[in-house]
Amino acid sequence: MEIVVCIKQVPDVPTVRMDRERMTIIREGVESVINPLDYIALEAALELRQKAGGHVCIITMGPVQSEVALREALAVGADQAILLTDPDFAGADTLATSHVLARAIQKIEPFPDLILCGMQTTDSDTGHVGPQIAEELGLPQVCGVNEIHREGKFLVVKRLSDGFVDTVKVTLPTLLTVTKGLCPVRDLPLGALEAAFSTKDVLEWNMTDLDLKKEEVGFAGSATQVRRLRTPPPRGSGDIIEGPPDVLVGHLLRRLEALSILDEEDEKK
Amino acid sequence: MRLEPTMKQAVIRRSVRKFSERRLIAAAVEMDKTEQFPWDIAEEMAGLQYFGLEIPATYGGAGLDSVSTAIVIEEISKANAAMGLCISVHNGVAASPVYLFGNAEQHRRFLNPLAQGKKIGTFCLTEPNAGSDASALETNAIRDGGDYILNGNKVFVTNGGISGINLIFAKTRADGKDLGFSVFIVESEREGLEKGPIEDLMGMRGNPVCPLSLRDCRIPLENRLGDEGGGLKIALSTLGGGRLGIAAQALGIAQASLDASIKYAKERRQFGKAICDFGAIQDLLAEVGTRIEASRLLTHRACDLREKGKKYTMESAMAKVYASEIAVEATRVGVQIHGGYGYTKAYPIERFYRDAKVCEIYEGTSEIQRVVIARELLKG
Ligand SMILES: Cc1cc2nc3c(=O)[nH]c(=O)nc-3n(C[C@H](O)[C@H](O)[C@H](O)COP(=O)(O)OP(=O)(O)OC[C@H]3O[C@@H](n4cnc5c(N)ncnc54)[C@H](O)[C@@H]3O)c2cc1C
Ligand SMILES: Cc1cc2nc3c(=O)[nH]c(=O)nc-3n(C[C@H](O)[C@H](O)[C@H](O)COP(=O)(O)OP(=O)(O)OC[C@H]3O[C@@H](n4cnc5c(N)ncnc54)[C@H](O)[C@@H]3O)c2cc1C
Secondary structure (H helix, E strand, O other): OEEEEEOOEEEOOOOOOEEOOOOEEOOOOOOEEEOHHHHHHHHHHHHHHHHHOOEEEEEEEOOHHHHHHHHHHHHHOOOEEEEEOOHHHOOOOHHHHHHHHHHHHHHOOOOOOEEEEEOOOOOOOOOOHHHHHHHHHOOOEEEEEEEEEEEOOEEEEEEEEOOEEEEEEEEOOEEEEEOOOOOOOOOOOHHHHHHHHHOOOOEEEOOOOOOOOHHHOOOOOOOOOOOOOOOOOOOOOOOOOOOOHHHHHHHHHHHHHHOOOOOHHHHHO | OOOOOOHHHHHHHHHHHHHHHHHOHHHHHHHHHHOOOOHHHHHHHHHOOOOOOOOOHHHOOOOOOHHHHHHHHHHHHHHOHHHHHHHHHHHHHHHHHHHHHOOHHHHHHHHHHHHOOOOOEEEEOOEOOEOOOHHHOOOEEEEEOOEEEEEEEEEEEOOHHHOOEEEEEEEEEEOOEEEEEEEEEEEOOOOOEEEOOOOOOOOOOOOOOEEEEEEEEEEEHHHEEOOOOOHHHHHHHHHHHHHHHHHHHHHHHHHHHHHHHHHHHHHOEEOOEEHHHOHHHHHHHHHHHHHHHHHHHHHHHHHHHHHOOOOOHHHHHHHHHHHHHHHHHHHHHHHHHOHHHHHOOOOOHHHHHHHHHHHHOOOOOHHHHHHHHHHHHHHO
16 A cells, blocks of 8 residues: 655644744754654554555655654655755745645655544644545545545545544545544654654755646745734632531522622522 | 754654653552562563663664663663663663674674564673772682683672573683683573572662672673773773663663652642742752753763764763762652652662662772773873
8 A cells, every 4th residue: 555644843832932023933943843643654664564565655845954863764665755845945835734734745756545644733723635635636535534444446444533433435546634643653763763854865846846736835825824823811729618508609699699690580589 | 063863763752751750650669579580571561672772673683873872771770770781781781792793693693682672681700809900800710621600709790690691701721821811601501601690789779789709600602792902991881781770771861860859849848839839849850950951961962972983981970970979869859859758668768768879889980980081181
């Protein structure tokens, strides 16, 4: 099975910080790591390769520094790595990002049987990119997958939706976005890391390689623009009222009244 | 000159840190308490090639450069100094000399299992009457036909209780003639080698350090590492690299101590504020932070010289003496910042303090490092 995994580099912090002026994520001084779900996608791809044979190719769109994420993915066990980078790719929204990724996937030979993405990222968290790639390539898609089995020319996958487990049978080629629980992430042997950085190659494709025009990519190719950025007000800690139940009930009623949450009718009942 | 870690080195640090935080931090407490070596964890580490850091891939090692190796040892020691000591000694003064001075047959028999973590290595130089003055060692190896017969006592053998392959330094003699030191690779199961009881140490209690005795231990010629009489050369070359391991280890302990101190100083409140708001505490943190940074630069610079095949005797001694003294200082200050709680086992800082001290002692005491540095300085 020929598999392409899309990976994105994200800041290695519990919560991202935003630059309010430029309306972008602050990446300076923060170490970047592979988006955790993309790591899972990569491990899943390697598991499938082990069972079904084939190759795993990883791609990322990002600045030249994203090469490090690709090299780490090579250490995990991917066969090929392609960096999609061009100064004009900067400022891309999810649509422009998906467009570049879709174009790159079309250029990969042979066309993959399976494309894996993370369900969402820890920094921008839109969950748009996978579905948009599938749409652009005209492929079936299943999002939020946490189990994959192969059945002949189909994949049978499971996803969790609203407390139900959906089992979906899908034809290849297809695109899946994956989520936690699909497979474990292993520790990396040091020799694999050494080899990924000293002996492996990372291919680089720019706008011309992908036969894209300036107006299709980056800021110019984006359909959305960030108008305003706000941090939601922090949730208060709430009041804790203590006492015996009969006292508490009266206390609570008075509080609710004061907030005009209870109307007269309710109170009479 | 490059002072920043490379992309590769940064990823290696993150990767080892992740493993260490998950597997080694909790184990450190247990190891200190029970003095039991966690074989299950060591096996995992073997799978990740932590036992063959600088050894080429052909032998099953990771083939890392020297700076990466120091980074790995620092991160492991930050989480678990006793395990850091095991890795540092195994790689720096056991696997490394077998690689550098061993022949093809010795590589096959000894380097493969060492690099793959199937056997743990030791370096046995110190004796009851030969500490700083290694030339006073009394263990002797007398040639007997194609074999050597070894007799003597070694003390303070790091990894002693868990080792499979031991490098023994001994005086070689034949027909009553003194031929100088040689190094012998002695398997733990060989008849005539006996391990003594584990030392009841102040710190590094998770590492089974013990004495080792040789009674008419018959060693075939094929087990001699390097030339007959070549022991001094091997010892000097090995200790140069070993000191970088100790420097990295000290750096890890110092960094763990600073991190713990910062965390505590932000949490602990007195006089209505966090104690990190007091100038006196800030001074302590600033001083330790600065020196740790300096130790790291010294250590990585010495590693870089080693990597480039240049002489680094003085630089590694500088890195070792500076980093180990900073580790002791950082942990002492750490206990101080933790106040009375720092003097209890409720926090790991008291263990860091105990673990740090020995860095000033083994692989050459601070006094001996200064002798080495001064000798190099005065050469010019
Ligand atoms: C408020 C806001 C402002 C932003 N402003 C800017 C801006 O000005 N400039 C800018 O460049 N970006 C900006 N972004 C980020 C940009 O829109 C996204 O990083 C990018 O389009 C991917 O979206 P996502 O991270 O939400 O991906 P998701 O759709 O959540 O990601 C799902 C999966 O798609 C794949 N994927 C996503 N991105 C990539 C990629 N680059 N390469 C390979 N695979 C990928 C991964 O498998 C990932 O797990 C902004 C985001 C937000 C929320
Ligand atoms: C936990 C632990 C693990 C160890 N692991 C190993 C190991 O794996 N292999 C191994 O071979 N050894 C090992 N050692 C031994 C260690 O290397 C020696 O303890 C060290 O070299 C000092 O020797 P000594 O203890 O005999 O002290 P001594 O040499 O007796 O020194 C006592 C004091 O005198 C000072 N001194 C001695 N000579 C001079 C001088 N010329 N100028 C100034 N001051 C001097 C010393 O600095 C020290 O302060 C280990 C020790 C410990 C505690």
